[in-house]
Amino acid sequence: MSISLYNSLTRRIQPFSPLDPRRVTMYLCGPTVYNYVHIGNARGPVVFDVLARLLRRHYPQVVYARNITDVDDKINAAALEQGVPISAITDRFAAAYREDMAGLGIGPPDIEPHATAHIGEIVAMIQSLIAGGHAYAAEGHVLFNVDAYPAYGALSGRDTEELIAGARVEIAPYKQNPADFVLWKPSTPELPGWDSPWGRGRPGWHIECSAMSAAHLGETIDIHAGGIDLLFPHHENEIAQSTCAHGGKMFARWWMHNGMLTFDGRKMSKSLGNVLLVRELLRRHPPEALRLLLLRGHYRQPLDWSDSAIAQAISTLDGWYRVLRDLAAVALPAGPLPVPARLEAALCDDLNTPQALAELAVLADAARQHGSAEGKAELLGGGALLGLLQQDPQAWFQRGGDEVDGERVERLLEERRAARAARDFARADAIRSELTAMGVAIEDSAQGTRWSAAKT
RNA sequence: GGCCAGGUGGCAGAGUGGUCAUGCAGCGGCCUGCAAAGCCGCGUACGCCGGUUCGAUUCCGACCUUGGCCUCCA
Numbered sequence: 001m002s003i004s005l006y007n008s009l010t011r012r013i014q015p016f017s018p019l020d021p022r023r024v025t026m027y028l029c030g031p032t033v034y035n036y037v038h039i040g041n042a043r044g045p046v047v048f049d050v051l052a053r054l055l056r057r058h059y060p061q062v063v064y065a066r067n068i069t070d071v072d073d074k075i076n077a078a079a080l081e082q083g084v085p086i087s088a089i090t091d092r093f094a095a096a097y098r099e100d101m102a103g104l105g106i107g108p109p110d111i112e113p114h115a116t117a118h119i120g121e122i123v124a125m126i127q128s129l130i131a132g133g134h135a136y137a138a139e140g141h142v143l144f145n146v147d148a149y150p151a152y153g154a155l156s157g158r159d160t161e162e163l164i165a166g167a168r169v170e171i172a173p174y175k176q177n178p179a180d181f182v183l184w185k186p187s188t189p190e191l192p193g194w195d196s197p198w199g200r201g202r203p204g205w206h207i208e209c210s211a212m213s214a215a216h217l218g219e220t221i222d223i224h225a226g227g228i229d230l231l232f233p234h235h236e237n238e239i240a241q242s243t244c245a246h247g248g249k250m251f252a253r254w255w256m257h258n259g260m261l262t263f264d265g266r267k268m269s270k271s272l273g274n275v276l277l278v279r280e281l282l283r284r285h286p287p288e289a290l291r292l293l294l295l296r297g298h299y300r301q302p303l304d305w306s307d308s309a310i311a312q313a314i315s316t317l318d319g320w321y322r323v324l325r326d327l328a329a330v331a332l333p334a335g336p337l338p339v340p341a342r343l344e345a346a347l348c349d350d351l352n353t354p355q356a357l358a359e360l361a362v363l364a365d366a367a368r369q370h371g372s373a374e375g376k377a378e379l380l381g382g383g384a385l386l387g388l389l390q391q392d393p394q395a396w397f398q399r400g401g402d403e404v405d406g407e408r409v410e411r412l413l414e415e416r417r418a419a420r421a422a423r424d425f426a427r428a429d430a431i432r433s434e435l436t437a438m439g440v441a442i443e444d445s446a447q448g449t450r451w452s453a454a455k456t
Numbered sequence: 457g458g459c460c461a462g463g464u465g466g467c468a469g470a471g472u473g474g475u476c477a478u479g480c481a482g483c484g485g486c487c488u489g490c491a492a493a494g495c496c497g498c499g500u501a502c503g504c505c506g507g508u509u510c511g512a513u514u515c516c517g518a519c520c521u522u523g524g525c526c527u528c529c530a
Contacts, residue, residue: 011460029530037530044530074528157459158526205528227530228461234529259461260524269529296479297469301462302523312468312480319479322493346470354470358478368494425489432491443492450493 001341003058003348005223006300008231008255009155013350018222019253023061025217026052027252028109029209029226029234032069033093034078038275039290039305040261040268042104046291046387047258047299047351048225049106053385054347057339065216066109067209068094070116071202076191086192090116100278104291105387111216115208119194122203122211125245126183126196134244137198138174140186146179149240155255156232181237183207206237210251214242224252228300229267231257258299265304276305286399286455289313292388295353317388317396318454320360320379323368325393325450327376337381338374344385356386400439400455409440413449 003016018024028048031037045066055062070090079086094114102108115122126142129135134148146152146160153159160179182204187193193200213221219242226235235255242251260267263274281290293313297303340363346355360382367375383389398404412431419427435442435451443450 031530032528041530072528156525225530228524229529232459232525233527258530260530262523265523267524267529271528293468301469304468306468308480309468315481316479319493326493352470354468354478358470361478420489423489429490441492444488444490445493 001058001344001348003054004350005254005256006350007253008257009252014254016254018059019220021059023063024055024059024223025221026055026062026064026223026225027209027213027217027221028064028066029224029230030067030069030112031093031097032072032074033090033097034072034075035093036096036277036279037100038268038270039278039281039294040263040275042100042106042278042290043261043294043299043303044225044227044258045101045106046104046294047353048256050295050347050353050386051223051225051256051351052107052109053387054344054351057344057385063111063217064109065111065113065213067212068097068112068114069208070094070114071192071208072205080190096279100282103282103287104278104294105287105390107387113212113216115203115212118208118211118215119203121215122207123184123194123196125207125211125214125241128245129183129241132244132247134240135183136176138176140199140201141172141174141182142184142198143175143180144183144237144240144244145176146181146240147177149244151243152179152240153236155239156236158232158236181206181233183241206234207241209234210238210242210245213238213251214246219246219249219251221252223254223256225256225258228257228259231255259297259302261294262302262304263306268305284455285310286314286317286396288388288391288396289317292317292357295386295388296357298354299351314454316361320364320383320389321393321396323364323379324376324389325397327367327371328393330371330373330376332377332380333373337384338377339385340378340382343382347385353386356382360386360388397450397452397454400453404438404440404453409435409438409451409453413442413451417449 004013005016006013028044031041052062052064071086075086075089078089126135129144130137130142135142135144160177184196184198184201185204186199186201191202193202213224224235239251243249262268263276266272266274268275289310293309294303296313340359343356343359343363346352346359349355360379363375363379363382367379380389412435416428416431419431432442440451440453
């Protein structure tokens, strides 16, 4: 089954094939670690985690890099404000980021490069850009010269003329062309900085991704991914730098961009202040429902976040886990879990996760009706490719159980069983009400009464 | 203003030139002491106006409208 992926560069879906069929290289723009990430920041990591899972099935090796940007003016501002070295900020939030991503069921990347560990590569890349006439030093800064790269704007569909006309920022006097962007900037003594041929300074925003991508994945990579809001200027600038630094070699063969997560119809963003932290959501809701929610829309479309959407995701998972719970005693066939063809086909079609989830629903139905080991295996196998349905059903249904006194529940259930046996239904219903008040839902079945204490 | 992506049933959200999305919610029935779950069934969805076509939600054009980028941003 071949994979087709939309390429922002060509604006069309193309059959995917890596440069080296034995080794796929993929880079995702990671966070700048100066505070906790919000759920919008997690969409790309979740979506591209599914892509990584899919690619690993198709190719012998996938090298997936997701960077940490740990040098940046916002980090500096936070460090100055708190009177601590920047590493105190970046270490803390990089660790928090890993925890948050793991909480959403995202597998760790193969490589997690840090910008500060690549200053040498960054300086070298800037030197080669200057040597090639693609960059120039001015007043302690080094700037990329967009006029020296005629293809500038190809990714975002802009030309430099219109960029200048529409520029809403004040243009620094040392720029030759207003669209030129900073590769290196000088640091004052209180700011972090590294020695360089242009004095003590620090890298500009875009250069670190170019340097780290080349250092770990090579000069030409297969897939470069990120949020659509990074398409310009970040990715446009990365292309310009990398291409010019590597003698015109293509930088990334596929550019993939996830749509924005919205909240009340507006982009969730720190500057608008309408953010929900992943950390907070993980504490309040079942993590798997959050992941499911992020996969319920096609990755290129906007996706609106809401409490009712979370509730829907939980209900959906309730149904699927109910099937798995009913099949708990059914032994799985030996060997690895199968991957259902229709579900995989949906993912191969430009990562159509909504379609894949529809297929998963069909598989859940089939498993419930047939009660077979094969059905169970297919449901689990399909779920695994999406990073869903891998926990113990019992754990899913009793995830709020920390606050519930299990022994008391069992005692009440036994009492209710006796009342029902004596046909004292008034008493039985009173006990059920009591359990409901405790946040415990019950379900009578041929195998006895089940209970669940699930948080929303 | 420029560039880009959308507007699908109560909600979410795929998809297609001509019988099925899917999930959640709702309604009717079966089952159940009653619930819950399960099972069976139900609801004339494709922004608006033209055009192409035997036939358009799906293709083309105009219009209305929502959002993203053009500044930090996943």
